[in-house]
Amino acid sequence: MHTLTDPDLLNDIAEISRIEAVPRILETVAHITGSRFTAIARVTETTWTACATLDTLGFGLVPGGQLVLETTICDEIRQAPMSVVFAHASAHPVYSKHHTPRIYGLESYASVPIHRPDGRFFGTLCAIDSLPGNFDEAHVRRSMELLADLVGSYLDKEDRLREAESALLDAQRVADLRDQFIAVLGHDLRSPLQAISVAADALDLEATSARQQQMLAHIVSGVTRMDGLINDVLDFARGRLGGGIPISLRETHTLQADLERVAGEVAIATGRNDISVHMQIDGSVVCDPGRLSQLLANLLTNAAQHGERSAAVSLKVHTASNRLTLGVHNAGCIPPDRLGAIFSPFSREQGELPRPGLGLGIYIASEIARSHGGTLSVESTESAGTLFTFQMPLADLQ
Numbered sequence: 001m002h003t004l005t006d007p008d009l010l011n012d013i014a015e016i017s018r019i020e021a022v023p024r025i026l027e028t029v030a031h032i033t034g035s036r037f038t039a040i041a042r043v044t045e046t047t048w049t050a051c052a053t054l055d056t057l058g059f060g061l062v063p064g065g066q067l068v069l070e071t072t073i074c075d076e077i078r079q080a081p082m083s084v085v086f087a088h089a090s091a092h093p094v095y096s097k098h099h100t101p102r103i104y105g106l107e108s109y110a111s112v113p114i115h116r117p118d119g120r121f122f123g124t125l126c127a128i129d130s131l132p133g134n135f136d137e138a139h140v141r142r143s144m145e146l147l148a149d150l151v152g153s154y155l156d157k158e159d160r161l162r163e164a165e166s167a168l169l170d171a172q173r174v175a176d177l178r179d180q181f182i183a184v185l186g187h188d189l190r191s192p193l194q195a196i197s198v199a200a201d202a203l204d205l206e207a208t209s210a211r212q213q214q215m216l217a218h219i220v221s222g223v224t225r226m227d228g229l230i231n232d233v234l235d236f237a238r239g240r241l242g243g244g245i246p247i248s249l250r251e252t253h254t255l256q257a258d259l260e261r262v263a264g265e266v267a268i269a270t271g272r273n274d275i276s277v278h279m280q281i282d283g284s285v286v287c288d289p290g291r292l293s294q295l296l297a298n299l300l301t302n303a304a305q306h307g308e309r310s311a312a313v314s315l316k317v318h319t320a321s322n323r324l325t326l327g328v329h330n331a332g333c334i335p336p337d338r339l340g341a342i343f344s345p346f347s348r349e350q351g352e353l354p355r356p357g358l359g360l361g362i363y364i365a366s367e368i369a370r371s372h373g374g375t376l377s378v379e380s381t382e383s384a385g386t387l388f389t390f391q392m393p394l395a396d397l398q
Helices: 007-017 022-033 074-079 099-104 137-204 210-241 255-270 289-306 361-371
Strands: 037-043 048-055 084-086 108-115 121-129 250-252 275-280 285-287 313-320 323-330 375-381 385-393
Touching (some): 007 037, 007 137, 022 037, 022 048, 022 108, 022 121, 022 137, 037 074, 074 108, 074 121, 084 137, 108 137, 137 210, 210 361, 255 275, 289 313, 289 323, 289 361, 361 375, 361 385
Parallel strands (some): 275 313
Antiparallel strands (some): 037 048, 037 121, 084 108, 250 285, 313 323
16 A cells, blocks of 8 residues: 555545545445445556545555555456446456455455546445455446446536636636726826816916916816726726626606706817707606716717718607617718627727727717616618617616
8 A cells, every 4th residue: 555645636535525425425335235345446547546435344545545556456447447346256257366356355346437427537436345245236236336426426516616616716806906907097097187187277376378378278178088088998997897887876857957968068079069959858767867978978979070060960868668768860871890899999990080089988888878778779871870879778666
């Protein structure tokens, strides 16, 4: 017998030890065979290692103990997976001449192969005794093969459990990294921006010439734009790494006024005084009004910047059939080969002229729609122009 040192075999022993049913399985084998030593062994091309034992025979083999592989019948079982069961070695036509019963002084012997569900050979479920057995060999073979299948199933369960635990730990590490990334991104980018904003406010009190006022206006405009870009990047990070853009649902009676205000702000920011607005929101709506305002701002800004200047931008919002529907239309066509990627982040066409923003607006709008349990779709043709449609179900407030 040898002392175990191989770390892989130590893992195999630990895997068997985690199976709570193993002691009962060994007891059952001892009961049906009358054997005083039962074991689960890991059998490889070079080693025989006990993973679990039940020993009232005094055989002296404990988990981690090893036998010389070539002295065992289990080596033959590994090479040609088959069960070997005999009750009286001395009277057996084959095993009376076999070296294993002679080396270990065995009379009764039963060993069946253990396979994992994918067919990989693990080892054997064994029972031995120095006295002849009083059992039906065919019955013992069938019973032990069923128990060996059970061990194989437990091994598969342990494998899947370890994989799940590993995946859970990986997911936790990713979640921690995500939170750290978003926190650092928000803090480290906003801190210098706030310093610039505070300095601009201080200089505004001292600026007297028209040139100074003009330069301050550029600074304030740049700060505002940078703040918007940071918000977009944070929302992108939350959407991609955090499972969606977070929203805070509440009942609001002012959604129509909020959206009308957004339409006015976009008109001023983009220089488009041809945005036609038609809204009819009846009653209250359960939503995140800030996020829906952001969704509308992104869609309207996109329409104002990318649509043909020769035709107006149209905004229609209404509630009907227990749904809120918001549509933004502009003249212009999105190429068919780009429609499939229009809701992906940074979905700008190669060679497209530089425009403000990072190309995240439509992606963020689609994530906001998804967070509300709604949808954002697009239709675009040369003749009809481009129409983005957001729809969300209205919660039953009664």
